[in-house]
Amino acid sequence: MGIGDYYKILKVNRDATNEDLKKSYKNLAMKWHPDKNNQYPLRKQEFEAKFKKISEAYDVLSDPKKRQIYDLYGEYPINSNRIGEENGDGSNLKEDVAVDVVESCLVCTLEELYKGCRKKVNIIRTVPDEFGKLKCIEEILKIDIKPGWKKGTKITFPGKGNQQPGSPPSDLIFVVNERPHSSFKRDGNDLVMIQKILLLESLVGKTLNLRTLDGRDLTIEVTDIVKPGDELVVPDEGMPVAKELNKKGNLRIKFDVMFPSRLTTHQKHDLRMILFDADDN
Template sequence: MGQDYYEILEINRNATDADIKKAYRRLARKFHPASNKEPGSYEKFRQLGEALDVLSDLHKKATYDKFGEDGLKGGIPIEFSKDGAWSTKYAYHDNPEKTFKEFFGSDNPFSDFYISDFPLQFGGLTPGENKIKDDPIERYLYLSLDDLYHGCTKKIKISRKVMNIDGCTSSIRDKILTVTVKPGWKEGTRITFPEEGDQGPNNIAADIVFIVQQKPHPVFERIDNDLIYHAQVSLEMALTGFSVEVETLDGRLINIPFNEIVHPLYKKVVPKEGMPLPDDPSQKGDLIFTFDIHFPEKLSAESKLLIKQALHY
């Protein structure tokens, strides 16, 4: 069953155009994001915008009244359009703020507060009184392991609503936020820019919070302050010895010999070749080698005999 636009606007199907607009004026102010932070209020605000968009247009309304939401959004055969019904498939632009602004002439639900037909719907507050701070806006900041090893600077462009000098209207402005990444930062590190969210006459702008997420690295896995290197070795190498050459994140080549027998659970720790410690970047975690030992898929009888002789105690 499709949406009931009349029910959304809390009117009956005999409502006049004036009734439709009066209902939208009342409810859109009530559920506008600047005045209502309750769960589900924004979806209600969006539904109100779509209901007005349909019912205030004679052709869309005629199609909806006769064929319902399915006919409106799915289109109807052309022969049904002789009575003025709209035959093109309808899709709401999903921008209820745009609908609100076109209807009221402003994106501020408080801009004509004192001349409204419903002067008490916001409890008699004038813009600016008893401001409530918006919930933080959280976004991931994806960084490479190299970024987190060396530290870096990231510049992030945001667009936000900024109040105009009149204190009632707002405009969209861009701003560059600069994040200074410190060596050793870990995934989950939070960087907060206080009150850099959308401004409004009756809210305190939200904090913008970036949460560090580490991109996968082709060579190393990070666990806390340690770096893990997964080495691929043959059974022969595991039993007879080998060396591994690794390029570190600061560009050095280190060669690590393995003379002992390497078994599947074997690990080798190379101290102070891991990640910088966030509190003291001059100190580092460890580089830890783990091993994936490749066994031969098959052996000849002669090879098996030689191995038995070699391993015989």
Template sequence: MGMDYYNILKVNRNATNEDFRKAYRRLAMIWHPDKHRDDKQVAEVKFKEISEAYDVLSDPKKRAIYDEYGEEGLKGNAPSRSQRTTSYRAGSSGQNIFPFNSRTAEEIFAEAFQKDFDLAYMPRPKPTRFRAEATNSQGVNVEAANMAQKAPAIERKLACSLEELYKGSTRKIKISRNVITSHGESVARSEMLVIDVKPGWKKGTKITFPKMGDEEANMIPADIVFEIDENPHAMYKRVGNDLVVLQNLSLADAIGGTTFKLRTLDERDLTIQLANIVSPGYELLIANEGMPIAREPGSKGHLRIKFDVIFPSTLTEQQRTGIRNILEC
């Protein structure tokens, strides 16, 4: 008799078309080749068997022939009248009345999910259509994905220090989600998501892990989206691609000049020499010492040094006179 289609779909011979549809949907989602990266060839064979079984058993005419003559009857090789009954060939041309591979497994898959969707979601608002991504981990066919609803994205903040956004870093985030096993069971599974924070990323940058949310029947898993957030820094403030720092100066240093050091975010010491008089509102700009520019590798913004001149709280009369004489010269 060849393959046992009832056994392949795991249904009994009294099952209804609705039973066939439910069984096929469950097994097809388990054995879709896109969900089996390591044993894709085995999955393809299993997926085709499941689709073939559903194609035959869900069609009353094909099912009747299969029940009486088996797989050979569907191929047009049923016994002759003298052996059992009339042949199921189309005539002298030798064409099968019910050719075995009239539709591909993917076509059967898309049609079956269209039926399920119509039954389950007709009263609900029209689902959002989207372009399915060919991700082996989820294994959703393009046609079916366009008909299924997608769960809303799961959004989380990823707080980063200014040093991380300056130098880059690797963040590993452990999550737990429900997945459907090859046996159709929903189980909790731990996953490790790795985010390579690139130098120069800004607050608001989003990193998306497609379809890493919980797996559910008739639902495309949600994307997990992390949004970069920036922790305040004790010394530097980021303004676009520039870094701004406030430096305190005594009045003597502001007028007479000075040298000081700044520790950079990548732990270098910058030596800053002040030769000019620092007046109110004065800002010193040092090129290419700001934040890395993510879209321009090798380029950086500016370091902007703002000064707060600290005036003495008291002066002796002699000091006042001396300063006045110097400034009036």
């Protein structure tokens, strides 16, 4: 396979889904396919090289097992030892591939980081067989996600990484990453959400019905006048604090006041009278 970051080559994030991969590959293949770029005959080799890298990247990342190996070791296929070859002077040549601590991304939803969960991860790693040659073995690891863990949290499995002949196995480290949520964004231990409200609702009040990350229905009465950019803080409805039992951050609701696109003359007159009366009071 070619050298390079396959995710960058396909212009996708490391947590890209199969649909993301297909869409990006299709767009890039159409752009760089040599048969579709005859208008640039002098750049034929460039198009061929680009298309080859794009195809290699998609071939690996679209295959779950190949992608897992690539994510764990940064390459596919894995380089193996060349044992038993001879130098020019007849001595044996042994080339070991050095493997440091291996880090792999562990993508979690915001719900999983809120409630905690157990994730099962299938890993493939290289170890020497009884003859000292490398082989791949599969293993399922169980990872207990604690409530309140943040992006960047590391979980270490000692001795679960690659192993070279004559050396102890390296450690395998999973680094927590957070999948974007449709409603909430995390800010430390707080949860932040954008709430759109009509101009009328910002003046007369509104009842908000929200669904929390653990599935509870939360009712919040907004009674004060809301100005653009205002923020309502709901205590203890944020993320759990991982190191402090039964403590949570806050839920911060940021209001986006939607103004009407137009008003009739009559509406403007009525609104002017109402607001003038309010100012007088």
